[in-house]
Amino acid sequence: MKEEEVNFQNEQFNLTMIPGKFARAMRTCKIWQFIRFIVINIKMLIVVRKSH
Numbered sequence: 001m002k003e004e005e006v007n008f009q010n011e012q013f014n015l016t017m018i019p020g021k022f023a024r025a026m027r028t029c030k031i032w033q034f035i036r037f038i039v040i041n042i043k044m045l046i047v048v049r050k051s052h
Contacts, residue, residue: 019027026032
């Protein structure tokens with residue numbers, strides 16, 4: 001049994017998803033976060049430009 005699973009054994013509902021290695025790596029990768037930041041800002045600029 002994984003150590004993460006032990007943390008949730010005592011709870012009534014064990015429905016919490018635990019991220020895998022890839023998801024954890026992407027969440028902590030500064031380069032990927034910067035790329036996502038740029039993409040989200042571009043999408044916001046497009047939406048704002050359409051509204052004016």
